Amino acid sequence: MQNLITDPWFYAVAVPAVLLLGISKSGFGAGFGSLAVPMMALAITVPQAAAILMPVLLVMDLLGITAYRQHVNWALLRFALPFGLVGTVVGTALFSVMPAPIVAGVVGAVTLLFLAQRLLFPPKADAQPAPRWVGALLSATAGFTSFISHAGGPPINVYVIPMKMTPMVFNGTMAYFFFVINLSKWVPYAWLGLLDMRNLFTSLVLLPLAPMGVWVGVRVAKRIQPTLFYRLIYLGMFLTGIKLLWDAFR
DSSP: OOSSOOOHHHHHHHHHHHHHHHHHHTTTTTTGGGGHHHHHTTTSOHHHHHHHHHHHHHHHHHHHHHHTTTSOOHHHHHHHHHHHHHHHHHHHHHTTTSOHHHHHHHHHHHHHHHHHHHHHSOOOTTOOOOOHHHHHHHHHHHHHHHHHHSOOHHHHHHHHGGGOOOHHHHHHHHHHHHHHHHHHTHHHHHHTTOOOHHHHHHHHHHTTHHHHHHHHHHHHHTTSOHHHHHHHHHHHHHHHHHHHHHHHHO
């Protein structure tokens, strides 16, 4: 069996997908990273795309938590992480039976509904974040969709964005959240037979792109104004929602 994907079309979509994921993992353009698996799925299957990105994600996560280690909302992490891990357990159980387009459609719909609510009913300056039960549900959803297609950003963003954290704290908290979530996926992915040698060798080819994307994202995030930062997040979530719904219904 050939130990490397050699199709030029695969790399035409995989290279920009990995760069986009790296920029998103740095915190800048959060939401855009959910497009990585759908983009790669233009050339390969969704499970194979998710498996190839696993080593790449590990490197990006390590870079992210190093860059933002002094900017973390630990109280939010202690609350959200257990529910996120529950979501990965559910994802493990349903991975083989739930079609990826259904998951894509659910994530896309939730993302667009959140954006519509923010547009039609803008929050007041003294508005409170969503109740904790909503946060628990969205954290578990993030763990689930992250397991299925590395698309955990939009659900958790729905809960965290209204907290109006600074860009650095937002980035650091999300970096640590997804570091733990992605680390928990290695054993289930291996158990499901997704981490074969062909996927791992292909990951190694794409690995040098990981620090490039994270470096670009971190540099921009340190210099961007909070208002513009969240506008770009909304744009990323909008494009992600449209793309995921398109994948579900095409």
